[in-house]
Amino acid sequence: xxxxxxxxxxxxxxxxxxxxxxxxxxxxxxxxxxxxxxxxxxxxxxxxxxxxxxxxxxxxxxxxxxxxxxxxxxxxxxxxxxxxxxxxxxxxxxxxxxxxxxxxxxxxxxxxxxxxxxxxxxxxxxxxxxxxxxxxxxxxxxxxxxxxxxxxxxxxxxxxxxxxxxxxxxxxxxxxxxxxxxxxxxxxxxxxxxxxxxxxxxxxxxxxxxxxxxxxxxxxxxxxxxxxxxxxxxxxxxxxxxxxxxxxxxxxxxxxxxxxxxxxxxxxxxxxxxxxxxxxxxxxxxxxxxxxxxxxxxxxxxxxxxxxxxxxxxxxxxxxxxxxxxxxxxxxxxxxxxxxxxxxxxxxxxxxxxxxxxxxxxxxxxxxxxxxxxxxxxxxxxxxxxxxxxxxxxxxxxxxxxxxxxxxxxxxxxxxxxxxxxxxxxxxxxxxxxxxxxxxxxxxxxxxxxxxxxxxxxxxxxxxxxxxxxxxxxxxxxxxxxxxxxxxxxxxxxxxxxxxxxxxxxxxxxxxxxxxxxxxxxxxxxxxxxxxxxxxxxxxxxxxxxxxxxxxxxxxxxxxxxxxx
Numbered sequence: 056x057x058x059x060x061x062x063x064x065x066x067x068x069x070x071x072x073x074x075x076x077x078x079x080x081x082x083x084x085x086x087x088x089x090x091x092x093x094x095x096x097x098x099x100x101x102x103x104x105x106x107x108x109x110x111x112x113x114x115x116x117x118x119x120x121x122x123x124x125x126x127x128x129x130x131x132x133x134x135x136x137x138x139x140x141x142x143x144x145x146x147x148x149x150x151x152x153x154x155x156x157x158x159x160x161x162x163x164x165x166x167x168x169x170x171x172x173x174x175x176x177x178x179x180x181x182x183x184x185x186x187x188x189x190x191x192x193x194x195x196x197x198x199x200x201x202x203x204x205x206x207x208x209x210x211x212x213x214x215x216x217x218x219x220x221x222x223x224x225x226x227x228x229x230x231x232x233x234x235x236x237x238x239x240x241x242x243x244x245x246x247x248x249x250x251x252x253x254x255x256x257x258x259x260x261x262x263x264x265x266x267x268x269x270x271x272x273x274x275x276x277x278x279x280x281x282x283x284x285x286x287x288x289x290x291x292x293x294x295x296x297x298x299x300x301x302x303x304x305x306x307x308x309x310x311x312x313x314x315x316x317x318x319x320x321x322x323x324x325x326x327x328x329x330x331x332x333x334x335x336x337x338x339x340x341x342x343x344x345x346x347x348x349x350x351x352x353x354x355x356x357x358x359x360x361x362x363x364x365x366x367x368x369x370x371x372x373x374x375x376x377x378x379x380x381x382x383x384x385x386x387x388x389x390x391x392x393x394x395x396x397x398x399x400x401x402x403x404x405x406x407x408x409x410x411x412x413x414x415x416x417x418x419x420x421x422x423x424x425x426x427x428x429x430x431x432x433x434x435x436x437x438x439x440x441x442x443x444x445x446x447x448x449x450x451x452x453x454x455x456x457x458x459x460x461x462x463x464x465x466x467x468x469x470x471x472x473x474x475x476x477x478x479x480x481x482x483x484x485x486x487x488x489x490x491x492x493x494x495x496x497x498x499x500x501x502x503x504x505x506x507x508x509x510x511x512x513x514x515x516x517x518x519x520x521x522x523x524x525x526x527x528x529x530x531x532x533x534x535x536x537x538x539x540x541x542x543x544x545x546x547x548x549x550x551x552x553x554x555x556x557x558x559x560x561x562x563x564x565x566x567x568x569x570x571x572x573x574x575x576x577x578x579x580x581x582x583x584x585x586x587x588x589x590x591x592x593x594x595x596x597x598x599x600x601x602x603x604x605x606x607x608x609x610x611x612x613x614x615x616x617x618x619x620x
Contacts, residue, residue: 059085063122063146065113065138067091067098071128079105090116113137122146185274187253190260191229192268195221207275208249215248223247228257229271236266243276252276308352314494317487323350323479330477331357336429338414338474339452341481343593344531347452348412350479355408360448363407366400371416371595378421380437389438401434401445408448414474415455415466416595422467429473449474455594484526484533491521494530498537510541516551527589581619584612 062078064071067089075098078084088108091099099109110116113134125142126149127135135150142148187204191197200215215223220230224247228239239257246253255273259266313324330337331354339347348367355365373381384399400409411417417425428434433444451474460466484491495518499510513521526532536557544553587601602612 066129344529
């Protein structure tokens with residue numbers, strides 16, 4: 056077994072510590088002792104942890120026997136002189152200059168090791184990326200290609216490396232970057248030596264302010280097209296989901312929100328509760344503002360479909376030209392502006408409930424298509440040929456007289472009977488005024504929360520005024536009156552003066568035409584309009600009859616109604 060060289064180090068600063076770390080890794084060298092006058096020097100602590108003896112004075116250091124080599128790393132002439140004078144003759148002394156040289160060699164060795172490590176990491180990265188990479192020097196000589204280059208072009212590294220880019224791909228991005236010394240972006244070309252068309256980005260390599268070559272990164276167009284198609288498909292899925300999210304809602308009311316003790320109202324409520332336990336079609340009839348939509352919400356909430364979509368469609372509000380598309384959707388390109396496939400209301404309501412409000416205003420063509428959905432639970436999108444199956448519970452509502460419309464041929468009789476499986480007739484508010492106080496109490500709580508008010512109730516005069524009013528707009532009108540009263544009132548009790556001027560039309564009208572209480576002509580005009588709508592109804596057909604009776608045009612009636620809201 057070879058004897059180890061016994062070494063001692065004086066000075067554990069930066070240089071001495073570097074020497075220590077390097078020598079400690081060499082098998083045939085044994086560091087016996089290290090010395091430094093500062094006990095806080097990290098080099099001493101490192102040696103202690105390694106089990107090497109340490110000291111703080113030269114006297115102690117020189118007492119250590121049998122040192123083959125003493126390395127003086129302080130650079131102090133005084134220390135060097137004392138060591139030379141007192142060391143054993145068998146000990147060789149390497150002074151600071153030699154130690155510095157050793158330190159330089161050690162540092163360069165470490166730098167080289169770091170460079171090799173970084174090169175290994177860089178090679179691993181370049182070899183793993185999916186994009187093709189090619190590097191050339193300033194003279195155009197190709198120095199490097201990664202495996203993806205060969206995969207994309209089918210050109211092996213042995214054939215490519217060493218050739219000149221100006222000969223191999225003179226029109227490519229790499230050659231262009233070398234010629235111009237400028238970056239090149241989104242350059243479309245064919246890779247020389249292959250017929251692969253690529254999109255490339257190239258950039259000069261600058262070292263210490265001078266160009267040292269250039270690098271190009273590219274992908275074949277086929278990969279980009281695939282990515283574009285995948286992105287397009289993903290965007291379509293996102294658009295469809297966003298469309299569903301924007302249109303799908305859940306029911307907002309339950310049976311607890313329906314207030315009324317009148318026998319006719321309670322009868323409709325009991326029937327609605329029973330209807331909720333089935334999936335039968337429900338037809339809700341009643342004047343505008345009687346709460347037909349609230350009943351539809353409550354039926355859905357109490358049904359087994361409560362966690363599925365509740366989709367509302369106002370049949371009178373959708374233009375006739377768009378009705379079919381709104382209901383059943385359309386395929387991309389079916390008509391001008393149909394830039395993508397659109398899901399219809401029936402699609403969106405699948406598994407849940409669709410509420411068809413103002414069903415009496417649906418056009419006859421769409422009535423026929425709706426009848427098929429009710430019978431077969433299937434339809435085709437506009438412009439499509441694929442039959443789509445759905446499971447939808449239908450609740451319809453109307454303020455019109457559908458039996459009379461079927462006799463006149465304005466509404467399909469077969470559709471009416473298909474809709475009228477369970478019929479709920481909602482009474483107008485004027486027929487159950489005893490429920491007004493309960494409605495008012497509920498509305499006060501609702502609007503206190505909405506407006507941050509602290510209204511307690513109405514005065515007895517105000518309540519009497521509400522009970523005497525005829526309520527042509529039903530519960531909706533009562534809600535509007537209470538909302539406006541609470542907005543304008545700062546008291547805990549709402550007075551009759553706060554209510555008096557809030558009605559859409561005073562009621563009842565004076566019965567005589569003699570001289571009585573005077574009122575502004577504008578208020579009298581509102582009275583007559585409300586009386587006409589109360590008599591003929593608030594539907595589109597009712598408004599036509601009201602305008603005829605008032606001897607004004609339908610457009611004039613609509614304009615006047617806007618000023619009354």
